[in-house]
Amino acid sequence: MNALRLSLASFGNETRKGLLVAWSEKLQILLELPFFAVFLLMLGPLLGEGRLVAAGQVHWSLNSARTSDLVLWFVPFTFFYMQVVKLFWRLLGEIQSGTLEQVYLSPLPSWLIVAGGRVAAALAEAMLVAAALYGIISAFVPLHYHWSPAALLPAVLLVLTVIGFSLIIAGMTIRWKRIQMFNETAMIAVMIFSVSAIPLLHVPGWMADAGRYFPATNAIASLYGVMLGHRGVTAPWGPGGLIWILITAAAYLAAGIIAFRIFERAAKVRGSLAAY
Amino acid sequence: MTLPAPPAAGGSAVTARIAGNEAGKQGRLLMSRRGLVAFGVVAGGANFVLFRLLIGGGHISTEMVALTLPGLVLGWAFAATMAVQGAGDIAEEVLGGTLEQSQLSPARPSVLLAGRLAGLTGQGLAGAVVLGLVFGVGFGVHYTIGPGVLVPLLLTIADALGYALLMTALVLRVASIGAIVHVFNMAIMFFGGMVVPVYAFPHGVEMFARVLPTTLGVEALSTTLAGRGLGGAWTDGTLPWLIVHVVALGSLAWVTYLNTLRRARREGGMSPR
Numbered sequence: 001m002n003a004l005r006l007s008l009a010s011f012g013n014e015t016r017k018g019l020l021v022a023w024s025e026k027l028q029i030l031l032e033l034p035f036f037a038v039f040l041l042m043l044g045p046l047l048g049e050g051r052l053v054a055a056g057q058v059h060w061s062l063n064s065a066r067t068s069d070l071v072l073w074f075v076p077f078t079f080f081y082m083q084v085v086k087l088f089w090r091l092l093g094e095i096q097s098g099t100l101e102q103v104y105l106s107p108l109p110s111w112l113i114v115a116g117g118r119v120a121a122a123l124a125e126a127m128l129v130a131a132a133l134y135g136i137i138s139a140f141v142p143l144h145y146h147w148s149p150a151a152l153l154p155a156v157l158l159v160l161t162v163i164g165f166s167l168i169i170a171g172m173t174i175r176w177k178r179i180q181m182f183n184e185t186a187m188i189a190v191m192i193f194s195v196s197a198i199p200l201l202h203v204p205g206w207m208a209d210a211g212r213y214f215p216a217t218n219a220i221a222s223l224y225g226v227m228l229g230h231r232g233v234t235a236p237w238g239p240g241g242l243i244w245i246l247i248t249a250a251a252y253l254a255a256g257i258i259a260f261r262i263f264e265r266a267a268k269v270r271g272s273l274a275a276y
Numbered sequence: 277m278t279l280p281a282p283p284a285a286g287g288s289a290v291t292a293r294i295a296g297n298e299a300g301k302q303g304r305l306l307m308s309r310r311g312l313v314a315f316g317v318v319a320g321g322a323n324f325v326l327f328r329l330l331i332g333g334g335h336i337s338t339e340m341v342a343l344t345l346p347g348l349v350l351g352w353a354f355a356a357t358m359a360v361q362g363a364g365d366i367a368e369e370v371l372g373g374t375l376e377q378s379q380l381s382p383a384r385p386s387v388l389l390a391g392r393l394a395g396l397t398g399q400g401l402a403g404a405v406v407l408g409l410v411f412g413v414g415f416g417v418h419y420t421i422g423p424g425v426l427v428p429l430l431l432t433i434a435d436a437l438g439y440a441l442l443m444t445a446l447v448l449r450v451a452s453i454g455a456i457v458h459v460f461n462m463a464i465m466f467f468g469g470m471v472v473p474v475y476a477f478p479h480g481v482e483m484f485a486r487v488l489p490t491t492l493g494v495e496a497l498s499t500t501l502a503g504r505g506l507g508g509a510w511t512d513g514t515l516p517w518l519i520v521h522v523v524a525l526g527s528l529a530w531v532t533y534l535n536t537l538r539r540a541r542r543e544g545g546m547s548p549r
Contacts, residue, residue, distance in 0.1 A: 028455035035462055042481075046472060048333035050340050053472045060478045181315030188322040195329050203334035 003107060010106040014117025021090055022082075022121040033129060036078075037136040040070050044141070048200050062141035066200065071133065071143055072223060073198050076158055076216055077191060078133075079126035084166045086125075087118045088183050091173045100174070101273050111260045114170050115163050123159070145227045153233050154226070154240070158219035160249040165190075165215045167256030171263030174273060190214050197221035197239065199228070208239075215252055218244045294383040295391035302395020305365065306402075316357060317403040321410060324348045327471045342417040345408065346497045347469025350429075351490045353404040355436035355468075356461040358396050362444035363457050365392075370447070376546045385537055393437055400436070420503035427506055431518050432493025438525035439489035445533035448540040460489075469494040489525060492518040 044067040045060050052058050091114070094100040103113050137143060169186070172179050193211040196203045197220040203211075211217040221240030225231040236243040267273050306313060324344075328336040369375035378388060411417070443460070447453050465471065467485035474485050474495050485491045496509040496518050509515040540546045 028458070031455045031459050032462075035459055039462070039466055042466070043330065043471075046331050046476075048331070050328075050332040050335075050337055053331060053476045054337075054339050054343060056473075056475050058472075058476050178309065178312055179315075181312050181319055185315050185319040185322055188319055188326055192322060192326045192329065195326070195334065201329070201334040203329065207334075 006107050010108050010113065011116055014106075014113050015120040018090075018117045018119075018121030019124060022086075022125050025086070025125075029125065029129065033132055034136070036074075036129070037133055040067065040074060040133065040137060041140055044070055047198075064142050064144055067137060067141050068143045068145065068228065069198055069200055069224075071137060072145070072227060073194065073220060075126075075130045075133070076220055076223070077187075078129045079122060079159065080162050080165075080187060080190065080216060082122035082125045082129075083118060083162050084169050085183055085187060086122065087115070087166050088169055088173050088180065090118065091170055092177065095174065095177065095273065110264060111167055111170075111257050114260070115167050115256075118166070119159070119163060146230050148226055150233045151223055151226045153242075154219045154222035154245055157245045157249040158216065158223075161215045161219065161245075161252045164249070164252030164254070164256030167253075167260040171256075171260040174267045175263040177272075190216055193217055194220050197224060199224060212239075212244060213248075215248065218248050291383055291387050294381060295387050295394070298388050298391025299395040299398070302365075302392060302399060306395070306399045313399065313403065317353070317406050320348065320353045320357075320403065321407055323352065323465070324407075324411065324470065331472065336415070338415045338417060341411055341415040342419070343473045343498070344470055345411055345417060346494045346501065347471070347473075348411070349404045349408040350432050350436065350494055350497065351464045351468035352461075352470050353407045354400045354433070355439055355490045356464055357403055358400040358436055358440035359443040359457050359461060361399060362392075362396050362440040363447050363453055365396075366444050366447045367453075370546060373547055379541065379546070385534065389441070389533065393441065396440060397433065397437065400440075401433075419501040421501065422505075424506040425497065425500050428493055428496035428500055428509060428515065428518065431515075431522050432490055432497060435493050435518070435522045435525060436490050438522065438529045441529035441533055442525070445529060445536045448536040448545055463488055464490060467491065469498070473498065486517065486521075489521075492521050 041062065044063055045058055046053060047066050047070060049058060091100065103110050106113055108116075134143065169179070169183055172182070193207065193214040194217045195201055196208040196211040197217050218240055222233050222242070222245055223240075225235075225240050226233050233240075234242050325336070328340060328344075332340060366375065369378070381388060412419075439460075443453065443457050446456065450456060467474070467477070467481070467488055468491045469485075474482055474491055477485060486495075492514050495512075496514040499509040499512060499514060500506060502508075506515065
């Protein structure tokens with residue numbers, strides 16, 4: 001009982017710390033938010049219009065269907081960014097200040113502390129950014145979604161997948177420290193291969209096949225199915241199939257925990273958990 | 277005890293050596309973080325591929341690569357990288373205490389700065405050239421390349437240096453400079469000709485885009501690369517406005533740098549607060 005209480009207190013403290021760090025980054029989010037909104041509004045008329053762009057004949061009218069597609073594709077990446085990219089910066093800060101070693105005084109497994117403490121903050125930040133984006137963009141063009149509780153299933157599985165991916169990045173961070181550009185590259189690669197989930201775009205077959213193995217593609221395809229296509233989320237196979245999302249979530253979570261343990265062990269052996 | 281004043285710079289040989297040391301320091305920093313720089317180049321290329329896929333409907337056309345490659349090379353790979361590296365290096369020097377040490381140098385701030393910018397330019401150019409070659413050769417892009425191309429190219433490099441210097445200067449004054457650089461770089465990426473050619477934007481957005489660093493340079497360069505020569509870039513107004521932009525941004529950056537440096541010396545802003 002006492003161990004459970006200690007564990008919960010420890011997890012709660014990490015979550016609180018994550019939220020405090022998130023609050024301290026509010027200026028950056030406030031600076032970036034309007035730009036994200038402008039970016040999505042302007043990218044809507046350009047989506048899939050390469051020929052018109054080259055000819056300088058883009059119709060700059062806001063199209064509800066296209067913008068809805070884009071926003072639904074982009075929002076999961078706000079969580080991805082908050083969980084993966086910001087976890088990296090936070091860990092680097094903890095390594096520099098020497099507080100990362102304190103994690104090992106906790107009764108909870110280190111991977112749970114590292115990832116778990118960030119999840120609540122990342123979810124809060126992502127929901128705030130998503131809500132603000134939705135508000136700003138829908139002031140210019142109506143966004144049409146089929147709001148269904150079924151969308152929570154791919155959303156939750158996406159969160160688990162991203163947590164797994166973030167643990168791989170976290171492990172690499174404590175092992176190699178300055179991996180920010182690898183981090184950015186990894187995120188863009190995940191975005192590129194998720195493009196196959198956007199209904200308006202037709203990527204080459206090999207790319208669509210490869211996209212299924214990347215963290216966000218299956219969940220985004222499922223979200224498209226339920227929120228734009230009015231379909232269910234329980235179809236087992238195909239783009240966004242439930243089996244694929246479950247396999248992706250389980251595989252990335254397991255890979256993340258294993259990778260974190262391996263990199264953590266290497267960092268402990270080298271004594272580099274607190275050295276910069 | 278009174279500290280002896282540092283000796284005055286003894287002529288052009290000493291000045292050149294000091295500037296060379298600064299440039300060499302940047303070169304050594306580049307080598308020490310070559311993995312990071314390489315991933316930066318890969319990230320730039322991946323960003324480009326992502327936008328080409330989104331706008332090309334899932335496919336990448338040679339025409340769109342040709343139209344937007346100058347924006348990638350000069351805007352994102354060169355200007356944005358230099359701003360991040362310049363600001364990051366100064367921030368690291370402040371934290372490490374070495375920025376204060378550099379003030380003991382007998383050379384004027386302009387000499388130290390020239391060396392620093394020369395090193396940064398080399399670093400930025402390395403990534404820009406790699407990306408230009410990979411996409412240019414990889415997609416079989418054909419440009420009309422003549423001596424006239426050098427004019428907008430060099431002016432754009434000067435414009436990018438002005439931008440990087442401004443961001444570097446603001447590190448000493450603005451706490452949230454990381455976020456500001458990020459937002460400016462995103463604006464350069466989106467409006468600077470890398471996502472779509474600037475002429476594709478609505479008129480008002482086109483005007484806004486031209487205020488941003490490197491946009492006018494990318495436009496003037498694209499005109500000359502398309503075979504319309506310097507005359508074409510002059511007639512459509514991009515080249516004269518580029519010259520004005522380079523002078524204005526360079527002057528603003530230089531004045532800001534000197535002011536923030538003076539203020540940091542006076543208020544102790546050169547070491548961690």
